Amino acid sequence: GAVVSQHPSWVICKSGTSVKIECRSLDFQATTMFWYRQFPKKSLMLMATSNEGSKATYEQGVEKDKFLINHASLTLSTLTVTSAHPEDSSFYICSALTGYNEQFFGPGTRLTVL
Amino acid sequence: AQSVTQPDIHITVSEGASLELRCNYSYGATPYLFWYVQSPGQGLQLLLKYFSGDTLVQGIKGFEAEFKRSQSSFNLRKPSVHWSDAAEYFCAGALNNDMRFGAGTRLTVKP
Numbered sequence: 087g088a089v090v091s092q093h094p095s096w097v098i099c100k101s102g103t104s105v106k107i108e109c110r111s112l113d114f115q116a117t118t119m120f121w122y123r124q125f126p127k128k129s130l131m132l133m134a135t136s137n138e139g140s141k142a143t144y145e146q147g148v149e150k151d152k153f154l155i156n157h158a159s160l161t162l163s164t165l166t167v168t169s170a171h172p173e174d175s176s177f178y179i180c181s182a183l184t185g186y187n188e189q190f191f192g193p194g195t196r197l198t199v200l
Numbered sequence: 201a202q203s204v205t206q207p208d209i210h211i212t213v214s215e216g217a218s219l220e221l222r223c224n225y226s227y228g229a230t231p232y233l234f235w236y237v238q239s240p241g242q243g244l245q246l247l248l249k250y251f252s253g254d255t256l257v258q259g260i261k262g263f264e265a266e267f268k269r270s271q272s273s274f275n276l277r278k279p280s281v282h283w284s285d286a287a288e289y290f291c292a293g294a295l296n297n298d299m300r301f302g303a304g305t306r307l308t309v310k311p
Contacts, residue, residue, distance in 0.1 A: 092243075118297065129290060129301045130244075179243055181299075189299060191236075193243035 088114045090182045092192035099170055100200055107165045107195045109180030115160035116182035120189065121153075124177040136163040170199045202227050204293045206302035213281050214310045221276040221305050223265075223291030231293035233274040235265055238288045238304075247289075250274060261285070283309045 089112040099105050109119055117138045122130040134155055135143040142155035152174075154166040163182075167174050175198050181189040205224045213219050225231060232251050236244040248259025255267040265276045274291060286309045291302040 120299070127306075129303045132299070135297075177241075183297060187232075187294075187297060188249075189294070190246075191244040194241075196241065 090192040096196040111182040118183040119163040204302040212308040231295040
C-alpha cells in the first residue's frame with residue numbers, strides 16, 4: 087500500500103516557539119492531504135484539509151493563524167504550530183489521499199510544549 | 201450531520217475468545233467504511249475497508265467486518281483474539297473525501 091511519512095516523530099519545544107511538522111507521501115502524489123489532532127485517549131479530530139497549490143480548508147474552531155498549513159508540492163504538506171503553548175501538546179497525524187480516494191495515514195508526531 | 205458511533209468505549213475479552221466491536225454510521229448516503237487499529241503512541245493501521253459489493257469484508261490479522269445497511273452498522277469481528285490484539289480500534293466513514301472517526305474502542309485482552 088501507499089506510504090506516508092511524518093517528520094519529526096516527536097518534538098519537545100518551549101512555549102512561544104514555532105514547530106513545523108512535515109507530511110510526505112513517499113510513493114504516490116497527493117493533491118489532498120489531511121491534518122488530524124488526537125488528544126489522549128480520544129478520537130482523531132480533523133483540523134484541516136490541505137490542497138496542493140491552494141489554501142487549506144480549516145474545520146470550524148481551528149485557528150488558521152495558529153496552525154499554518156502549506157502544501158507546496160504533490161508529495162509534501164507541512165503544519166506549523168506557531169507560538170506553541172502547552173495546550174497545543176498533542177498527537178498530530180496526517181493522511182494523504184490517493185487517486186483512488188483512499189486515505190493513508192502517517193505514523194503521527196507527538197508534540198510536547200513545555 | 202454525518203457521524204460514526206462506537207457505542208463501546210472499552211471492551212475486555214479473554215485470549216482465545218471471540219470479539220465483536222460495534223460501529224454505527226449516520227450518513228445521507230452509504231459511505232465508505234473503514235476499521236483502523238492504533239497501538240499506543242502509533243499511527244493508524246488499516247484493518248479493512250468496505251466500498252461496495254460483498255458485505256462481508258476480510259481484513260488483515262484475521263479480522264472481518266460485516267456491512268448491514270438495514271442496521272447502518274459495520275461491526276468488526278475476530279473469532280479468536282490474541283494478546284497482541286490489545287489496542288485502540290477506530291471505525292471511520294468517508295463520503296466525498298470527508299472522513300469521520302468514531303470515538304474508538306479500547307480492547308484489553310486478558311491472559
